[in-house]
Amino acid sequence: MTSVQQKIDRSRDLSQPLERLGPDETLKANSDQLRGTIAAGLAEELTAAVPGDDIKLMKFHGLYQQDDRDIRDERRRQKLEPAYTFMARVRLPGGVCSPSQWLKLDELGRAYAGDTLRLTTRQTFQLHRVRKQNLRATIQGLRDVLLDTKAACGDDARGVMCSVNPLLSKLHAEVYALAKAASDHAIPKTGAYREIWYGEERTELSGPEEPLYGRTYMPRKFKIGFVIPPSNDIDVYAQDLGFIAIAPGGRLEGFNIAIGGGMGRTDQAPKTHPRLADVIGFVAADKMLEVCDAVMQVQRDYGDRLDRGRARFKYMIDDKGLDWIKAEIEARLGFSLKPARPYEFTTNGDPIGWTRGEDGKEHCTLFIENGRVIGTVMDGLRAIARIHKGTFRVTPNQNLIIADIAPEARPDIERVMKEFGLDRLNKASALRLNSMACVALPTCGLAMAESERYLPDLVGKIEKILAAHHLEDEPITIRMTGCPNGCARPYIGEIALTGRAPGKYNLYLGGGFHGQRLNKMVLENVGEATILDMLGKVIGQFAKDRLPGERFGDFAIRAGFAAEVKEGRHFND
Template sequence: MSETAIYPHTDRSRDLSQPLSALGPDESLKANSDHLRGTIALSLLDRLTGAVAADDTKLMKFHGIYQQDDRDLRDERRRQKLEPAFQFMVRVRLAGGVCTPAQWLKLDELARAHGKETLRLTTRQTFQFHWILKHDLKATIQGLHDALLDTISACGDDARGVMCSVNPAISQLHADVYDLARRTSDRAIPRMRAYHEIWYDEERVATSEPEEPFYGATYMPRKFKIGFVIPPVNDIDVYAQDLGFIAIGGPAGLEGFNVAIGGGMGRSDQSAATYPRLADVIGYIPADQVFATAEAVMGVQRDYGDRRDRAKARFKYTIDEKGLDWIKAAIEARLGFALEPARPFHFTSNGDSFGWTEDETKRSHFTLFIENGRIVNRPDRPLMDGLREIARQHRGTFRVTPNQNLVIADIAAEDRPAIEQILRQYHLDGSNAQSALRLNSIACVALPTCGLAMAESERYLPDLLTKIEAILGTHGLQDEPITIRMSGCPNGCSRPYIAEIGFTGRAPAKYNLYLGGGFHGERLNKMYLENVGEGEILAALEKIIAHYAAERAAGEHFGDFAIRAGYVPEVREGRHFNN
């Protein structure tokens, strides 16, 4: 890591004016885990099972690792009285989604060796390996370390991977904002000495210094997501972040950021007290106050977030319980100054611009559509092989977008013909010739690997899109951009609750259908149909799309029309989402 992890203000490791409440089970587990060591090292040595101990599965999330099993095989293995086909998802920490060609080649090598020859680009601009077996975990993580990559804080109750807008057309502003995002990530993660001991075989060093001066023994109440966005493209969905920094530029470049707090997508179908929430913009800071502001905001949530009920432990609930004005005052008290009034900004979309672009330095960038982020070789499109060949030739960078696509970035003029030739050779040059609907689609992984999934997502959405595309084509709307997102459960990893058309899984082949989200992520959607199958979904969309084609106003987006036409009410506050 390029900077000292976590903030140096050890006197703020806990707000002592607030007595600790009784801890819930997960909080007690963290407190008694010896700073996330648990018995992970012993679990990895147990060759009688492909799993790790139950408590270690929770602690390993802080190490960027989820234990999963192949749910396609679950019933058959149960009938054979075998344990589930356990395997692990490993998520890389990759601030702002930027990686080098050398890092790409290492990721490719590890995926081929341990991850069933596939990589997945995530909605938080990083890579996930799936299908990693327990005995391959250490080799995978040490391989990442060889490429100066790690998985610290990619999961767990801590500051997750920090996002950053991908806009290669404005190279200097993007570079400045990305640099702050990367440095914020390096500072905001836990120190994680346990990680170095377990995965890198380093010796434990005795010290009188606090092991986690900011996080303490219980870390954050729940995950905490940070993102940096550069208007007018809201590609990171800044209103879905716990803490969002909205870049404000001027004639001299980056000046500062508007600060947004309290976004979050997760909810439960079984609890009306849980809901998605959009972040509120609370003011403006100069660029040199980013680190202090991140510390102050995280500190407020650390000290006041709910540590008894995990379903209500996200920052959005802390804000709604305490009140936005109270939270803002608490942040300002820690900063020692008042936030300035927010400065004007506007967003126009949250999608990617595909194909070739050129920045002010005359360097080229090619944005490649990667459906649902899945990098794998298929007979008609050897995507994994093609990207490996590009990485062998490329002298720039790769940038993972928040929409699960990939930018082959920073291509010098003399190198562009070679990149174009590889794109043609591996049949990747025409991959962006998709419908506007498909280019604006996102799906989570869901089955067969995610233990939370109730229905298909990644494997099903492409087929559903083909059927919706036919409806759009019938009404002359095949080129109309509509944001559409699908999650296999209510947790919302694909940010479905701000899509114009959103789906969340309820049971096998059953989904909730949501309508009315904002085209650039500025408004929540609302449930239109509950627990329905494909036939009901397509019938409903056929009716609404036909109505939209006949009566939409000039330039009116689908989500705006769904509200104006009365299909769903407008929702801007999370507390009204379930009403």
């Protein structure tokens, strides 16, 4: 079928000459399919950095150039360049890895990444503080266990998420296989990665090197996720493209399709805002890859390539209308989506502790505060990986499931957990178990305030307020980021804070407990004392006036502490 005929503004999309678009589009188009001068930059020994254009191209290879901001000023005084290192993000669809892969990640983390691993909010690993001269060794080490960092960053389809419900073993395996297929399908096909990092020779091709992405790839990042109700652990409404499994009686029939979610925004820029995805219909499971192609093609062809601040898919939907977008997707599919099927979400958290799946296997979910694997936790997980015969699963909440444990093997796993103190990780308050933070300082170049290093302390102070009102067991989602970009999906937290300056944050209240509603800013650019004072008032009234079963975020709206945000485009009203 042909594209939908409607008069729309095409002055900012791929139909225009490169010189009329943003500079990043010219950079991508002239990069020789992401090769650029990366190899030469890696060979340059006079600096720990790479040239500016290659910094951008290396994101497509899963790498971010960063520096240690804790010592930036001191190095400037000493007339030294910043302490440059790189963050390497692994591509790990659905967060599933084997014990041998865990052991390799542990080895690389100890050798090149400051004796730590970071579990992310998109179910993968980040290796921070990797020096330029160690990048190839790191990436080749990942290759040894069939892992890589391809397209973990950049203007492409990022790592694909998938629910990690261990109770539904058969259904999870089926949906996970489809999520992995989507990841493999959407990965860029350029040989640049193999040539630069593995030292392979360039292969001449008879056709285009990137049949889907072309020379300019996507306008911005594109995020895909698969979710299995009733758990919304992946926050499906925060994805550009979400697949909601419809599986009555545990039998997968297909997916409801949700499009147009995204968290990022910019302070003092009202044209930017978070947005929750809209469900536009249902499709059979065997049509999933066709839907991926069609939706990505629409964003590729019509997304804003002039203003990167408005380049995400969510803004195209706001600008052109959901009906037009859906019709354009269906035109490319060659068939109409069926009406969406009923489904229900009840939580977006993780089932902490031990559970048994329908196949009889045991699973233990460990709370890993803010995803930081370090010290005795890192040692203990290495010891478990040496004896474990199942899998590990990184959750979308930065926690870790030791999965697929045979019942007879559980005592050995429990023994190691006790030896290293891992059995104490889950003995945290309900608030702490539902907390999540991005890395922020000192390595993230975008951070304006602390996040990972500060949230545990702030949670401790909020815990005292909750305990004073006998609410220490009340599950409340709290999320913090060091900037407004939203990596920890703050705009759907019941309580959320985004950094504005050192020690200053915006405070948001009223998000939906299972990710179904955006929150609303109630305080802007304030410090800890003001934040705690406001939370003390809300929590105190919540303790007195909540309705039976009422969630904290719902109460904050009903009691008038926060206005309800019904659509993302009204987030800044």
